[in-house]
Amino acid sequence: MNNNPDICHVCGMEADPAVASVEYHRIFFYFCSDQCRETFLDNPDLYASKPAAERKEILKKRTLHLAELPGKEVTELLTSYLMDLMGVKGVTIEGERLHISYNLLQVTEAQIEEALAEAGLQLDDSWRERLRRAWVHDTEEIELKNLAARPSSCCNKPPPGSLK
Secondary structure: OOOOOOEOOOOOOEOOOOOOOEEEOOEEEOOOOHHHHHHHHHOHHHHHHOOHHHOOOOEEEEEEEEOOOOOHHHHHHHHHHHHOOOOEEEEEEEOOEEEEEEEOOOOOHHHHHHHHHHOOOOEOOOHHHHHHHHHHHHHHHHHHHHHHOOOOOOOOOOOOOOOO
């Protein structure tokens, strides 16, 4: 179990003493950024069970549709801004489409959308896109909850005495 105050338990980078630690099951966990702290708080069982170095990446590739075509300067700033998020592996913008790949264990599409809103960029607000984003949010949340779940003690064996 990693309770080393020098290592972020979500991403494995050097922890920042300015970021508040979290006590979970009487163990203190330390983080390199507020994003990692928020990620830990969303699914503490997932991150408390194994150190970051022992978890495999879960790569996702998504396309987000922007409300309007960004200019060249906005595209460059946006790409740089998104690449600074923990877990983002790649960003390309083609017209009104933003293609992004990321490690689900470090960042979710919902967090990426929040970062876009903070940057002042609007996503396509059509019902189809809102529905698609809601579906992605739900599937990512379910996937993370399933990864955090402990295996049950039953191994699909019938209860004792039921085969007589």
